[in-house]
Amino acid sequence: MTTTVALFTGDLRLHDNPVLRSALNGADQVVPLFVLDSGVREAGFDAPNRLAFLADCLADLDASLCERGGRLVVRSGDVTEEVCRVAEESDAGSVHVAAGAGGYPRRREERLRRALEQDGLSLDVHETVVTAVEPGAVTPAGKDHFAVFTPYFRQWERVAQRDVLAAPRTVKVPRGIRSDALPSREAAGQVSPGLCRGGESEGRRLMRRWESSGMQDYAERHDDLPGDATSRLSPHLHFGCLSAVELVQRARKQGGEGADAFVRQLAWRDFHHQVLAARPHASQADYRTKGDRWRGDPDEIAAWREGRTGYPVIDAAMRQLSHEGWMHNRARLLAASFLTKTLYVDWRVGARHFLDLLVDGDVANNQLNWQWVAGTGTDTRPNRVLNPLAQAKRFDPQGDYVRRWVPELADVEGAAVHRPWRLPAEVRDRLDYPEPVVDLDDGLARFRAARGLDQ
Numbered sequence: 001m002t003t004t005v006a007l008f009t010g011d012l013r014l015h016d017n018p019v020l021r022s023a024l025n026g027a028d029q030v031v032p033l034f035v036l037d038s039g040v041r042e043a044g045f046d047a048p049n050r051l052a053f054l055a056d057c058l059a060d061l062d063a064s065l066c067e068r069g070g071r072l073v074v075r076s077g078d079v080t081e082e083v084c085r086v087a088e089e090s091d092a093g094s095v096h097v098a099a100g101a102g103g104y105p106r107r108r109e110e111r112l113r114r115a116l117e118q119d120g121l122s123l124d125v126h127e128t129v130v131t132a133v134e135p136g137a138v139t140p141a142g143k144d145h146f147a148v149f150t151p152y153f154r155q156w157e158r159v160a161q162r163d164v165l166a167a168p169r170t171v172k173v174p175r176g177i178r179s180d181a182l183p184s185r186e187a188a189g190q191v192s193p194g195l196c197r198g199g200e201s202e203g204r205r206l207m208r209r210w211e212s213s214g215m216q217d218y219a220e221r222h223d224d225l226p227g228d229a230t231s232r233l234s235p236h237l238h239f240g241c242l243s244a245v246e247l248v249q250r251a252r253k254q255g256g257e258g259a260d261a262f263v264r265q266l267a268w269r270d271f272h273h274q275v276l277a278a279r280p281h282a283s284q285a286d287y288r289t290k291g292d293r294w295r296g297d298p299d300e301i302a303a304w305r306e307g308r309t310g311y312p313v314i315d316a317a318m319r320q321l322s323h324e325g326w327m328h329n330r331a332r333l334l335a336a337s338f339l340t341k342t343l344y345v346d347w348r349v350g351a352r353h354f355l356d357l358l359v360d361g362d363v364a365n366n367q368l369n370w371q372w373v374a375g376t377g378t379d380t381r382p383n384r385v386l387n388p389l390a391q392a393k394r395f396d397p398q399g400d401y402v403r404r405w406v407p408e409l410a411d412v413e414g415a416a417v418h419r420p421w422r423l424p425a426e427v428r429d430r431l432d433y434p435e436p437v438v439d440l441d442d443g444l445a446r447f448r449a450a451r452g453l454d455q
């Protein structure tokens with residue numbers, strides 16, 4: 001009997017999984033393995049919201065493997081040591097794993113390769129498991145990655161994709177391989193009260209619902225804050241419950257403006273992954289520095305984190321984040337612009353707070369979107385500032401998004417909710433809601449001066 005190990009990382013699914021498929025094709029039996037990696041914990045990346053979602057994913061993966069005659073093996077500890085141990089216990093000849101884009105997955109891959117080779121085993125690394133197009137597959141002439149999205153997208157669209165793989169019918173797992181208990185959602189710590197459910201089954205249900213009602217209108221409605229009309233598939237993509245390759249192909253098959261716009265967003269995800277793969281330091285260092293000397297008033301930062309800036313649309317965004325562990329993309333843009341440009345606070349402060357709460361929190365997408373908004377990243381207009389009042393008028397014209405998330409303002413009708421300081425004094429006095437933390441014109445002038453835009 002030959003055996004392989006399929007090491008699950010950001011690909012917690014049975015459908016369209018080249019790692020599992022190749023492991024199954026390469027041997028008589030396979031150990032489907034997930035390691036609760038101490039390195040992830042030590043890097044401070046084990047936020048409760050993501051741990052809870054992960055627990056759902058692993059339970060669902062185990063159940064789906066059991067239906068096919070197998071099971072999931074879970075271990076805790078150093079990922080390299082645990083993989084080598086399981087490979088030895090099962091007498092495996094090779095280990096299969098998905099390629100990752102960031103610094104940590106790359107180092108993990110290198111350590112694993114070295115350790116396995118010492119034991120005479122091979123490591124097979126699979127591309128297009130996490131992204132639809134692998135980092136480095138398209139590049140501008142003479143460069144290792146694209147720094148601007150539009151030309152990237154033009155080439156990305158033309159890449160021939162591999163076929164989508166069916167889920168295996170049976171999975172034969174060797175007997176006697178010890179597994180730790182599956183982690184529980186309850187053990188994750190304090191999670192957001194409105195946190196969504198994880199797992200491949202749930203991801204596929206949401207995907208089908210999105211395709212039958214939602215995707216068609218995505219082009220017109222993706223910025224509609226109260227309408228909440230985006231796919232909400234990001235956590236499932238982050239954990240790999242859904243495959244980006246499969247989503248792109250299904251959307252293309254469906255066709256139409258909405259599907260095209262959705263595919264374009266999936267390309268943004270790949271774009272950030274290829275930037276990070278080429279520039280792993282961009283997770284912490286400015287991609288294109290502007291020589292910023294950021295401010296850092298602790299009271300202002302606390303007001304932003306807690307959703308008490310006095311700008312209702314920003315506060316609604318931040319309250320949605322803490323309540324759901326997720327935020328609408330337009331809200332993310334507004335909250336990040338407010339912190340980095342209006343308050344002129346270092347993007348790393350905001351990115352850290354998002355990573356502590358976001359269920360889809362992801363080094364490539366989070367850090368590079370933060371850099372994009374801060375103007376230290378790939379935005380071709382790095383000094384644009386989003387005015388929260390103008391944005392609120394456009395994307396939450398009746399104020400419904402604000403009333404949903406800021407209960408102190410729930411009784412203020414219509415668009416007036418965006419400017420509580422203009423309400424009649426007797427109404428204003430009854431509201432337990434703060435004055436604006438900064439004057440928008442002052443914030444703008446400070447930012448422009450700091451970036452040397454007025455000279």
Ligand SMILES: Cc1cc2nc3c(=O)[nH]c(=O)nc-3n(C[C@H](O)[C@H](O)[C@H](O)COP(=O)(O)OP(=O)(O)OC[C@H]3O[C@@H](n4cnc5c(N)ncnc54)[C@H](O)[C@@H]3O)c2cc1C
Nearest residue numbers: 230231232233234265266269329332336361362365366369
């Ligand atoms: C400051 C900031 C931080 C962000 N942090 C993250 C993060 O940690 N993880 C994350 O997945 N996304 C992040 N995004 C991108 C985007 O906001 C979310 O992917 C999106 O809101 C998720 O909702 P959805 O699944 O309904 O997206 P949809 O609008 O339905 O889009 C479909 C998918 O496309 C991808 N996508 C959409 N927009 C972007 C984008 N701008 N960049 C990269 N991928 C995109 C996502 O995988 C998303 O699930 C961030 C954006 C900003 C401005």
